[in-house]
Amino acid sequence: MVERGPKRPLRVDGGLTLRSKRGEIAQTWWSRRFIEVLESFGMGGRLDRGRAYARTGQVLSMSLSTSMVLALVAGSRPNPYRARIGVKKFDDDEWRLIERALAGQAIFTAKLLAGEMPVEVEEVFAELGLALFPSTMRELSMDCTCPDWEVPCKHLAATCYLLAESFDTDPFEIFAWRGRERGELLENLRALRGAVREQERRQEEVVVGLEDCLDTFWERPTVAAVAAGDLVAGPPDAVLDQLDPLPLVVRKRNVADLLRPAYRAMVEGPPAQG
Known part of the structure; x- marks a missing residue:
């Protein structure tokens, strides 16, 4: 009997x-990182055959969604095989932690908005007890409709290589695979960065306690200070106009009107004696 080789x-x-x-x-560090992870699983010749499949156009289609990559790969049979690669997505609570950590560093948001993955992003995930890239085969679920019992088979390996190259083009696909679409992630990062900038601005403001300025509280601001925009002087009785109307009347006159001369006198000094 003559043995036949693989079809x-x-x-x-x-x-x-x-x-x-x-x-x-891979052309970028994040895509190379994904391939390094795959090669560390000891796939051997299956990766070589998968690479050849990916370079000769055997993968007919590939789509990525939350937790799942699905591809149709042509083999030796008339109908293509369905290859699936799954990964655990991060839940909403985990993504909130991730987004806060990324927004805490302006460089992360800036690079992501420019379509680049910061090198330090893996450290951000690690500090939260998470991993952006799967580190063991147990973190990936792979299956294919081909008769090959090995996992991953060459059809799955071909899908992995095309997936790595798609990460080169758009690093946001890595986040989408883990459960956060590009638009939602960027919108959340912009909002969080705005909140961070506002908090930083408030922390930079110098707050002077009343006890530190009792000696100069009623003094008229100097011309230099007004010109510099440090303090804009207003009428000394302007504070009365900012209060709700006082429900007090003395001799048919509102008490606020009676107080105005006193406020002006504290700033202008007593009237000159004739």
């Missing part, structure tokens, strides 16, 4: 192909 995959047109035709696939 060659059917040639397809219009499939997804890697931009890289030889050598390294």
Whole structure:
């Protein structure tokens, strides 16, 4: 009996192909990090066959959603195989912690808005007890409809390489895979950065206690101070206009009107004696 070798995959047109035709696939540190994680799982020759599949267009389609990547990969049979790669998403509470941590550093928000993943982002996740990239095979769920019992098979490996290259183009896909879409993440980061800037501004303001300015409280501001915009002088009795109407009448006159001369006198001094 003559033994037959493995069947060659059917040639397809219009499939997804890697931009890289030889050598390294990943161009950015975050994409290389994902591939390093995959290679650390000891996939061996399956990754090589998967890379060849990804470069010859055997992957017909690929879509990414929360927790799941789904691809159709052409093999040696007429119908393509369905390859799925799942990862645990972060829940809403975990994402709130992540967003606060990212918003706490202006450089993180600036780089993400520019479409770049900060190198220190993994440290942010680690400090929260989380990992942006899966570190063990147990953190990934993989399955394929092909008859190969090995996981990952070459169809899954091909999907992984195309996924890594898509991360190169758009790092927000990594966050989307973990449960936070680009638009929502950026909107939350902008709002949090605004709150951080407002808090920083308030902390920078110098608050002077009343006991520290009793000697100069009633003094007229100097011309230099007014010119510099440090303090704008107003009528000395203007404070009476900021109060609610006082329900007191003395000799048919509102008490606020009776107090105005006293306020003016405290600033202007007593009238000159004739």
